[in-house]
Amino acid sequence: MSTTKTCQRVTLLNSPLLILFTGLHGEPAAAQVLARLDRELAWQRPTLRLYGREHPIPRRQLWMGSPEARYRYSGRDFLPEPWHPAVTALRDRVVSTLADAGTRARFNSVLLNRYANGEERMGWHSDDEPELGPAPLIAAVSLGVERPLRFRWKDRSGEAFNVWLPHDSLLLMGPGVQERLQHALLPRRLPGLRISLTFRWVAPTMGGA
Numbered sequence: 383m384s385t386t387k388t389c390q391r392v393t394l395l396n397s398p399l400l401i402l403f404t405g406l407h408g409e410p411a412a413a414q415v416l417a418r419l420d421r422e423l424a425w426q427r428p429t430l431r432l433y434g435r436e437h438p439i440p441r442r443q444l445w446m447g448s449p450e451a452r453y454r455y456s457g458r459d460f461l462p463e464p465w466h467p468a469v470t471a472l473r474d475r476v477v478s479t480l481a482d483a484g485t486r487a488r489f490n491s492v493l494l495n496r497y498a499n500g501e502e503r504m505g506w507h508s509d510d511e512p513e514l515g516p517a518p519l520i521a522a523v524s525l526g527v528e529r530p531l532r533f534r535w536k537d538r539s540g541e542a543f544n545v546w547l548p549h550d551s552l553l554l555m556g557p558g559v560q561e562r563l564q565h566a567l568l569p570r571r572l573p574g575l576r577i578s579l580t581f582r583w584v585a586p587t588m589g590g591a
């Protein structure tokens with residue numbers, strides 16, 4: 383039996399483009415990447431200000447990237463953490479997987495999310511901050527417990543739907559996805575760790591703030 387990795391591709395939506403790739407690394411490589419990210423990164427639990435009170439976010443996260451990729455998120459300015467070699471390797475694999483599928487992409491930053499269990503989550507949003515430009519391409523890698531990412535159309539023109547994100551998968555959210563849809567990782571009674579990495583291109587900022 384062959385042990386070479388076989389990356390499968392399923393097109394979920396054509397317009398806007400939503401494609402799921404599975405078997406990004408193959409095993410045992412994917413399990414090793416998950417364990418390494420869990421162990422070696424300085425995971426944070428920032429607070430969100432809501433109605434004048436600070437609330438810890440219901441997951442841990444880390445913003446990583448090149449120094450010029452400054453980012454505003456939930457009304458705050460973030461300076462990215464420097465690239466970790468395991469994340470750079472993952473980024474390069476994403477870029478080459480997309481290139482094999484005919485999509486040229488570049489990424490100077492990534493938001494990493496760590497969900498310790500099914501209670502941890504991310505609410506409804508689009509990744510449509512101005513720094514990402516008018517039609518961002520976002521590549522979301524999933525490691526660990528398979529969970530559904532739920533999508534809904536902003537204009538209610540279609541039904542909401544789930545995309546189950548298996549361990550070692552890559553979801554390509556093409557141009558128009560953020561404009562037309564919102565997504566959320568809702569709480570589920572599923573035990574176990576999941577880490578996601580959403581790679582983005584942030585328009586570089588010049589000099590001081």
Ligand SMILES: O=C(O)CCC(=O)C(=O)O
Pocket residue numbers: 493495504509522524531547565567578579580
């Ligand atoms: O964890 C996920 O798969 C979703 C992450 C996400 O939506 C984001 O980082 O913007």
Ligand SMILES: [Fe+2]
Pocket residue numbers: 507508509565580
């Ligand atoms: Fe998102």
